[in-house]
Amino acid sequence: MFAITLMLLLLISNRFKYCHTGFLLLIKHITKSHEM
Numbered sequence: 001m002f003a004i005t006l007m008l009l010l011l012i013s014n015r016f017k018y019c020h021t022g023f024l025l026l027i028k029h030i031t032k033s034h035e036m
Helices: 002-015 017-035
Strands: none
């Protein structure tokens, strides 16, 4: 499940490279919730 979400995020980031900051924030948020 987590790997699928990561792949989707990578696809999205490739499409919207100008949203790189938002993508990084998403990664941080997912990593935090995944650790809990």
